[in-house]
Amino acid sequence: MRGFLISIKRTPFQSAASFSVLFFSLFLTFFLLFSLAFFEGILAYLETRPQIIAYFQPKTNENEIFKIRDELVSSGKVLSIKYTDQKEAFENYKKMNQDNPLLLEMVSADILPPSLEIYAKKPIFLPQIAEYLKKQASVDEVQFQKDILDRLLTLTSILRKISLTFFIYLFLMTTTVLVTITHFKIALKKEEIEILNLLGASHSYIRRPFLKEAFFMGIFASIFAFSIIIAILFYFQPFLNSYLQGISSLSLNILNLNLLIWPINWSFLSITFLVTSLFGVLVSLFSTFLATKKYL
Amino acid sequence: MIIFENVTKKFPLGNVALENVSFSVEEGEFVFLVGPSGAGKTTILKLILRELLPTSGSIFVDEMDIADKNFSKILTLRRNLGVVFQDFKIIYDKNVFENVALSLQVLEKYSFLEIKEKVKEALSIVGLADKEKVFPIQLSAGELQRVAIARAIVGERKIILADEPTGNLDPQTSWEIMKIFKKIEKEKTIIFATHNVDIVNSFQRRVLVLKNGKIVKDLRKGKYEF
Numbered sequence: 061m062r063g064f065l066i067s068i069k070r071t072p073f074q075s076a077a078s079f080s081v082l083f084f085s086l087f088l089t090f091f092l093l094f095s096l097a098f099f100e101g102i103l104a105y106l107e108t109r110p111q112i113i114a115y116f117q118p119k120t121n122e123n124e125i126f127k128i129r130d131e132l133v134s135s136g137k138v139l140s141i142k143y144t145d146q147k148e149a150f151e152n153y154k155k156m157n158q159d160n161p162l163l164l165e166m167v168s169a170d171i172l173p174p175s176l177e178i179y180a181k182k183p184i185f186l187p188q189i190a191e192y193l194k195k196q197a198s199v200d201e202v203q204f205q206k207d208i209l210d211r212l213l214t215l216t217s218i219l220r221k222i223s224l225t226f227f228i229y230l231f232l233m234t235t236t237v238l239v240t241i242t243h244f245k246i247a248l249k250k251e252e253i254e255i256l257n258l259l260g261a262s263h264s265y266i267r268r269p270f271l272k273e274a275f276f277m278g279i280f281a282s283i284f285a286f287s288i289i290i291a292i293l294f295y296f297q298p299f300l301n302s303y304l305q306g307i308s309s310l311s312l313n314i315l316n317l318n319l320l321i322w323p324i325n326w327s328f329l330s331i332t333f334l335v336t337s338l339f340g341v342l343v344s345l346f347s348t349f350l351a352t353k354k355y356l
Numbered sequence: 357m358i359i360f361e362n363v364t365k366k367f368p369l370g371n372v373a374l375e376n377v378s379f380s381v382e383e384g385e386f387v388f389l390v391g392p393s394g395a396g397k398t399t400i401l402k403l404i405l406r407e408l409l410p411t412s413g414s415i416f417v418d419e420m421d422i423a424d425k426n427f428s429k430i431l432t433l434r435r436n437l438g439v440v441f442q443d444f445k446i447i448y449d450k451n452v453f454e455n456v457a458l459s460l461q462v463l464e465k466y467s468f469l470e471i472k473e474k475v476k477e478a479l480s481i482v483g484l485a486d487k488e489k490v491f492p493i494q495l496s497a498g499e500l501q502r503v504a505i506a507r508a509i510v511g512e513r514k515i516i517l518a519d520e521p522t523g524n525l526d527p528q529t530s531w532e533i534m535k536i537f538k539k540i541e542k543e544k545t546i547i548f549a550t551h552n553v554d555i556v557n558s559f560q561r562r563v564l565v566l567k568n569g570k571i572v573k574d575l576r577k578g579k580y581e582f
Contacts, residue, residue: 070449252447260434261462
């Protein structure tokens, strides 16, 4: 640690440049990770919303509806099904249109259709379930949200690709800049390195202070970038709360581990911090190793 | 301990720094390399240090062929050598203790306490025992050269190569530096490049006289004659 501080004191501009580029890259990495996690979380949330609503003809016998429901449940493709009878549908209608008495007067429970709200276990089962329902004579209409989900899946996939591309770019940019800065530092220590060589210092001995500095630089840049991201997250928390109104929680399933990401969860933040710090330390060490290998 | 066999060193542009040079130096010997500028004194020292490789011929230092490309052998070679330069080659942002300690730290085998003890011993030999925490900027040229000598002699470095160590010093300081070399000559093999006639003549040690890259005289207990 003392060597690290001395090195900063001796080469303040180079150290500031290394820190800035690492901070910038890690800040963007944090931002990308958070954005991706939120997007994935919203997608996971939407997948749990009713994905197919089947409206039956108003006079359909309830037993017939239950028979279709049971068949769907026994197919193993359905996560859950909610039945809404005509009375409940009317209650819902009344709630939705309580400010419009004219609409309320025109509608009675008899004309509203009973319905089944179906949640599929996987998005790929949706077309099959919809197809099955359409074939039933008592089913009047099938509302299928496949398009919305497909669009979200596409968007998430694009975001993943953009993140990966950007991440690779950040890695290459950071590595190039850090190699250049380390080259400057080596040039500034040319005489000291020459003395060390004459005294019989091994390559690893000469390289070690550069690598130690790179390690601490990675750690400190991660901590700083994380602190800024956390401050921004908490600053925008009220806005996010209102934006995500109605969504009680967002979570991600990673390696069979259900990770809560919203409301703000310290386990998720800690994992993100560890992953990003590891990236910061590795990229810093890798760049310095490359530079010392090439220029020492 | 040091053997040069028909060593020639030519530089890429064609100038010949050494031509067919042969000599040997025994353990514990004190040898002056003398001659005018460009005679090849520094080239001999650089060849021993393996900063340069000979164009032809062989050089053995402590039975190791310096042409050996094995890096660990090169490290072993350099760890046996202490070097003193005319321009001191001191690290200015390290204090006296740290500059001398560096010579032991690079060996990566001594504890801090051992280093402390050995550095104090070396500093007392060169008369800087009370200046271990002083930074080079606060030292005179003579004191800087003493730091360089302490760095060269500390620990187990058996061979001391001195490349005109009094070249930048006034006569009085030069003699003080030479007293240090006299003090350490019993324990080390010393090769001392200089063109200071008075020093060579007063020491009465072996003198290798170089001229145009050739050894023209090898005088036991000799004097420097133009």
